[in-house]
Amino acid sequence: MLRRRVAADAARREALANDVLAFLEPLYSTALRLTRQPADAEDLVQDTYVKALRFADKFEPGTNLRAWLYTILHNTWRNRQRDVARAGVNVDSDVVEQEGTRPEGPLMFDTPERILLRASIDADLQAALDALPEVFRQAVWLRDVEEFTYAEIAEMLAIPPGTVMSRIARGRKLLFERLSHVEDAEAPRPELAGRRR
Amino acid sequence: MRDCRGTLEQLPAYVDEALPPESRADVARHLSLCPGCRREEVAQRGASTILRQRAATLKAEHLPPGLRTRCQAAMSAKQPPSARRWLAVLVPAVLAAVLIVATAAALFRVATERSNTVLAAELTADHIKCFRLFASGKGKSADPAALESMLRVRYGWDVHVPPSSGAEALRLDGARRCSYAGGPMPHVMYQAHGQNVSLFILEGVTRPGADVTTLGHRARIWTRGGNTYVLVSSVAAGTLSDVVGYVQREAQ
Numbered sequence: 195m196l197r198r199r200v201a202a203d204a205a206r207r208e209a210l211a212n213d214v215l216a217f218l219e220p221l222y223s224t225a226l227r228l229t230r231q232p233a234d235a236e237d238l239v240q241d242t243y244v245k246a247l248r249f250a251d252k253f254e255p256g257t258n259l260r261a262w263l264y265t266i267l268h269n270t271w272r273n274r275q276r277d278v279a280r281a282g283v284n285v286d287s288d289v290v291e292q293e294g295t296r297p298e299g300p301l302m303f304d305t306p307e308r309i310l311l312r313a314s315i316d317a318d319l320q321a322a323l324d325a326l327p328e329v330f331r332q333a334v335w336l337r338d339v340e341e342f343t344y345a346e347i348a349e350m351l352a353i354p355p356g357t358v359m360s361r362i363a364r365g366r367k368l369l370f371e372r373l374s375h376v377e378d379a380e381a382p383r384p385e386l387a388g389r390r391r
Numbered sequence: 392m393r394d395c396r397g398t399l400e401q402l403p404a405y406v407d408e409a410l411p412p413e414s415r416a417d418v419a420r421h422l423s424l425c426p427g428c429r430r431e432e433v434a435q436r437g438a439s440t441i442l443r444q445r446a447a448t449l450k451a452e453h454l455p456p457g458l459r460t461r462c463q464a465a466m467s468a469k470q471p472p473s474a475r476r477w478l479a480v481l482v483p484a485v486l487a488a489v490l491i492v493a494t495a496a497a498l499f500r501v502a503t504e505r506s507n508t509v510l511a512a513e514l515t516a517d518h519i520k521c522f523r524l525f526a527s528g529k530g531k532s533a534d535p536a537a538l539e540s541m542l543r544v545r546y547g548w549d550v551h552v553p554p555s556s557g558a559e560a561l562r563l564d565g566a567r568r569c570s571y572a573g574g575p576m577p578h579v580m581y582q583a584h585g586q587n588v589s590l591f592i593l594e595g596v597t598r599p600g601a602d603v604t605t606l607g608h609r610a611r612i613w614t615r616g617g618n619t620y621v622l623v624s625s626v627a628a629g630t631l632s633d634v635v636g637y638v639q640r641e642a643q
Contacts, residue, residue, distance in 0.1 A: 211467065219454060222454055223452040224450075226452050236458055240462060244465045246466065247465060277575075309437070310440075310445075320449070334442065337403075339442055339449050340446075344404070360400070363402060365438075366437075367438070369438045369442075370433075370434040370437045
C-alpha cells in the first residue's frame with residue numbers, strides 16, 4: 195500500500211520534472227534579466243529547480259505549471275534580495291516606485307516599426323531593459339515577454355494588481371523613451387556595437 | 392467622461408485589450424480628446440509591440456554549460472539503484488538527525504554552546520547535499536585564485552582557498568556559498584582519492600577542536616586565526632588527517 199503510493203509519487207515527480215525542465219531556457223533568460231549577472235542567474239535557476247522538486251506535492255495538477263515555476267523563481271529572488279538588504283547593501287528602494295519619467299527635451303518618438311528595423315535592436319533592447327529599475331523591469335518582462343496575466347504577475351511578485359498595472363505603465367514608458375530617444379536612429383552606436391550577439 | 396488620471400491608470404490594460412467593453416469605450420473617448428494621454432498610449436503600445444516582437448529572441452539566452460545537467464540532477468527522481476537505496480535511507484536519516492540535533496540545540500542554546508556533534512551533523516548534511524546537486528563533474532582541477540575572487544566579489548569573503556595538491560591526491564573542485572545555523576559560510580569542495588571532501592570556513596568563530604564521526608562521515612573541527620575550519624569526508628581516517636595537515640599548512 196505504502197509502496198504503491200511511493201511509486202505513484204515518484205512517477206508524478208518524474209512527470210513534473212520533465213515538464214518543468216522544458217522551461218529551462220526562458221526561465222534562465224528571465225533570471226538573467228532579474229539578476230543581470232550570469233553566475234547569479236545560474237544559481238537562482240538551480241535553486242528554483244531544487245525548490246520545485248521539494249514543493250512538487252504542493253503543485254495542483256491542472257493549474258498553470260509555468261506560472262507556478264515562475265512564482266518559485268521570484269519568491270527565491272525576493273528572499274535573496276532580503277538577505278542582501280539585511281547585509282546592508284542597498285537594493286531598489288520604494289523611492290524608485292515613485293520614479294515616473296525622466297525630464298527630457300521635447301518628446302520626439304521614433305515609431306516602433308522603425309525601432310524594430312534597427313540592426314542593433316536586440317542589443318539596444320537588452321541594454322534598455324537592464325537600465326530599468328528592477329521593479330519595472332520585472333513587471334514589463336512578465337507581461338510583454340512572458341505574457342502572464344495581470345493576476346498571475348500580482349501573485350508572482352506578491353503585490354496588488356493595481357501596482358502591477360502602474361509598474362507596467364511606468365516600465366513601458368521608460369523603456370520606450372530610452373529606445374526612441376536616440377539622437378539619430380541611423381547613426382552607429384559604438385558603445386553597443388560590441389554587445390550584439 | 393474619464394479624466395486623465397483614470398485613463399492613465401487603465402492604459403496598460405487598454406493597450407493589452409484586457410478591459411471590459413464599457414471601460415474600453417470610456418478610455419477610447421478620452422484618448423480621442425486628449426493629446427497628452429494619446430502620447431502616453433503611443434509609448435505603452437510601442438514598448439509592448441517591440442518586446443512582443445523580440446520576445447522569442449529575448450527568451451532564448453544561451454544556457455551556461457552544465458546548467459541543464461545540474462537542473463536535471465536536481466529534479467531527477469531516478470537515481471542509479473544503489474545510490475537510490477542509499478539515498479532513500481540516508482537522506483531522511485540525515486534530515487531527521489539534523490532536525491533532532493537542531494531542535495535539541497535550540498532548546499539548550501542558552502545553557503550550552505552548540506555542540507560539535509550538532510555542527511558536524513549539519514555540515515555533513517550540507518556536504519552530501521552540495522555534492523549531490525552541485526558537483527562540477529568536470530574532473531578538472533579548479534583555479535583557486537578564480538574561486539577566491541568569486542567568493543570576495545560576490546559574497547565579500549576574504550578567504551584562502553588551498554589549491555589542489557599532488558602529495559595528498561587532493562583535487563580542488565569548486566566553491567560555493569552555503570548556510571548553517573550561524574549564517575552563510577564558504578564551502579570549498581575537493582576530491583581526495585576519488586572521494587568527496589568538503590572544507591567549511593566559519594569566519595569569526597572560535598571553538599574547541601574535535602573529531603566527530605556522524606552519519607557515516609568524519610568531521611575534523613579546528614580553530615585558527617579567529618576562524619573555525621571543518622573538514623568533512625568519508626575517506627579513511629589517515630587520509631583525512633593528511634588533508635587536514637595540508638589545509639593547516641596552507642592556511643598559515
